Amino acid sequence: MSTAKTTFKQVKRHFSPSMALAGKFTGQGAVEASASGCRVTLSDDRTVLDFGSYAVALLGHRNTAVVDAIRTQLDLMPTSTRSVLNPVPAQAAETVVEYLAAAEFGGTTAPALSKVYFGGSGADVVEAATKLARLATGRSTVVAVAGGYHGKTLGALALTHHERFKGNLGALLAGAVHIDPTDPEAVEKVAAEHDIAALIFEPVQGENGVTPLDPAILARWCADAHEHGAFVIADEIQVGLRRCGDRSVALAHGLPVDAVLLGKALGGGVVPVSAMVCTEQLYAPLTVDPVLHTATFSGHPLATSAVAPALRAIEEHAEDGNRIAAEMAEGLAGIAAEHAGAVTAVRGRGLLWGLDFRSTEFAGEVQVGLAQRGLVVSTCLSRPEVLRLIPPIIARTEDVKEALVALHGAIEQATAATA
Ligand SMILES: Cc1ncc(COP(=O)(O)O)c(C=O)c1O
Incomplete structure (x- = not known):
């Protein structure tokens, strides 16, 4: 049995079935294998961009x-x-x-x-x-x-x-x-x-x-x-x-x-x-x-x-943080303007951003699209209509662009799915 299948079974049996299901969906059937910088490599050899990790990976993964x-x-x-x-x-x-x-x-x-x-x-x-x-x-x-x-x-x-x-x-x-x-x-x-x-x-x-x-x-x-x-x-x-x-x-x-x-x-x-x-x-x-x-x-x-x-x-990396913050602010403002019916508010400061979607269901659809596009974000457990984007301070301009493109695509997909 593959590592992923064994992990899902063990998580279901020893932790919780809903935890297993949520993780299976976010990893699109794979589990974490290794990580370096902003990227996490999964058991199916895909690499995903980590703008989540509940704010732990400020320096990315495995800072030397x-x-x-x-x-x-x-x-x-x-x-x-x-x-x-x-x-x-x-x-x-x-x-x-x-x-x-x-x-x-x-x-x-x-x-x-x-x-x-x-x-x-x-x-x-x-x-x-x-x-x-x-x-x-x-x-x-x-x-x-x-x-x-x-x-x-x-x-x-x-x-x-x-x-x-x-x-x-x-x-x-x-x-x-x-x-x-x-x-x-x-x-x-x-x-x-x-x-x-x-x-x-x-x-x-x-x-x-x-x-x-x-x-x-x-x-x-x-x-x-x-x-x-x-x-x-x-x-x-x-x-x-x-x-x-x-x-x-x-x-x-x-x-x-x-x-x-x-x-x-x-x-x-x-x-x-x-x-x-x-x-x-x-x-x-x-x-x-x-x-x-x-x-x-x-x-x-x-x-x-x-x-x-x-x-x-x-x-x-303090100066890099200021650069990323400006890139995120501009990029998310653009996304909010372009998807005004879907994104109802953008709030943030520095390397911590929250996007309000028009409903919890819609936010869920966006998460599906982000998982498919390989962008990891963190949900707000007490505000499920909000997605948190939490970039590492080591993110390059290309990483921020990649995240914004993934977000744009996921919102378009969610809009089509809920039309
Ligand atoms: C502001 C704040 N305080 C306390 C905590 C609790 O931290 P931990 O989950 O490490 O116990 C968190 C966790 O997200 C937090 O965001």
Whole structure:
């Protein structure tokens, strides 16, 4: 039996039949075999262009410097005793702190983000940051934003807005309150009724169809949260690290946040690693008692060995990111104008773009066309009528053109199929 057939059977049996079906369709009957740069080679020898990977492959696949650093660490000591200190996570912490300290800051006094907690997933650091805010303030209310996505572990899920992911879980983490993203007074209103531990927001809501929040409203919320003694957490797991142009979108907006959460691309697209980078005040409970929040693989040397080369490579490609962003903006505006009945909106910033289609069914048809044309994109699970295009920062002009041609063709095909 072919590798693809075996994989479908195993995924169906051990994971989920609908996962097997969706993957079978996206791979057009093939499975992943290998990857390099923007391209993924499939088991049937076809090569597809990766403008998806849920924002992980910012540097494409198998960035040489990242892979070399991980190889070196693999040969030295991939896992720590956790009893003796290891220099690799310590150096990675210093690197990520320096990276954000050098970020463009649009305000007057940049926050001193000097403390770090490493996780494996995005949800890991959402949990760490909100737990620390609750410990440091002795309060339990955490304010999140309607439409926001912060992960699916129980604590993070309480802050994620979309009902689809909550099912009938009932009482999740108590104290989560969701606010209207368009209401400048929303934090003040919650503060009138509750003692707030933290405000958490994504400056651009990626999963919610790539929806930027108004920086003026965010500034007001930050001021109100601080006025009431609450911490402010910027969840940039998807949009930070130049995915949306800046090292940190919140810092570029001049927001005096107490924590920036990073993930996805932090491991260079090779290993899973995430980070909470925060102020001493938010971290205070862990400074006093570092075992209050631990995880066996937090600060894993193999994973954290990727951080410095990943951040270096991202900075080396910062200008390329601006070029790709301009090419995407122009190309998608053209597609939206040409297919006005099909594409109802285009939103984006930097290397993160969302296309709204006239219906979920239509978006599904476009996905069929994209799969046939070998372009991988990421859906928005809470907004199935929106497709996300997430190009790597290493994409060449020809790659962007190829993606736009595929999109144009897929929309034409979907229009014909639904006429
Ligand atoms: C903004 C944001 N926060 C948190 C998460 C959760 O990250 P993970 O899936 O790695 O737990 C995601 C994942 O897409 C995200 O986009």
